Amino acid sequence: MSIRQSLLAILSEGACYGNQLRLEYEKRTGGSVNVGQVYSTLDRLERDGLVTKTGIDSLGHVLYELTGAGGVEGTAWLAEAVGRSGESRDEFLTKLALALTLPAADAASLIAVQRASTTAALTGWRAELEGGSQVEPRIQLVRRLIVDSRIRAAQAELDWLDECERVAVIAVPFGLDSEPPRRGRPIRHAE
Amino acid sequence: MSIRQSLLAILSEGACYGNQLRLEYEKRTGGSVNVGQVYSTLDRLERDGLVTKTGIDSLGHVLYELTGAGGVEGTAWLAEAVGRSGESRDEFLTKLALALTLPAADAASLIAVQRASTTAALTGWRAELEGGSQVEPRIQLVRRLIVDSRIRAAQAELDWLDECERVAVIAVPFGLDSEPPRRGRPIRHAE
DNA sequence: ACAGCCATGTAACTTGTTACATGATTTT
């Protein structure tokens, strides 16, 4: 979702080679990326004129650097807000909306399953906050914030799931619309 | 992210034609889909043996129906929990992690921008809860739940952003690792 | 020598997404 821009952001610190970008990305964000994706993303960035191969360092690493355009895009991305749940589709919201409106679906059970899953994740994250890790302190701080974000989101979700359950009993699902279209007709295939 | 499975879920109510699927999806979830995507998704579902073209109705619509496998997959998806912020990458978390660890980035300003954006969205969603819409009551209930979810998520995020700001002042960013790898060497290209 | 890691890359594939072409039908 954001490897492309992340690479640009890291490259703003200076030239890097492929595997180094992977290491920096994983160290800083705590996530993981397939190295192959780093290389193909670099290819695309080069194709789009956002980075350039600038040669090989003393150890033989293939170095990439930002172009002007790449610097602009990376900086802009880092400074922009992210439209949280507004624009990007939220899979669970879609799922619940369908479960609540389709007669064949069992919304109550979906809510229960989701609550169990989220509760389990919550427990895990809380434990993670306790366990001392041996990474650098500034990294640890970032990790803590990330886990904290997930904990807060999970708590909010659990509250919301309660509300869903309260309300779901009233919901009456309904089948497909059978009304014929009032205007326009499909193509007659017999021809 | 979930159009494929959504179509399977809707088709569990009976045979549908392409544009009908789009209408049902938008009506039930409140989201919007490009019709073209519905058709290409149907092609892929057919390729994978999850749906079949079963003919043409009296008006000339091209009908699709679930196969056995398609029914299983759709039902399973509707019953499964969604790994919330755990697995899927959260763009803002990535962004903040980088902003907090890269010297060139301005984490404080990113946090401020994000708070402004989320606050604005929150205001909009609260207004949405007030405004009476003229859709069917069961649809309206689902819409309310979705907006409620976003409001709760936004509130949790704002609290978390406060925490980030409190903590961010301590964070010390750092540049790229300059330590040479202890083992393994890249390929020498001169050859 | 051999196992294992560092490093670069490629091929194949998935879902999502948009823009466009085409034709029928209905409304104005």
Next chain:
DNA sequence: AAAATCATGTAACAAGTTACATGGCTGT
């Protein structure tokens, strides 16, 4: 007749993801 709407599709592309091939270097 013209504009709007319903409907079906295709073409092209973006970004993510995995699996694999290759080769060099290091430690045992």
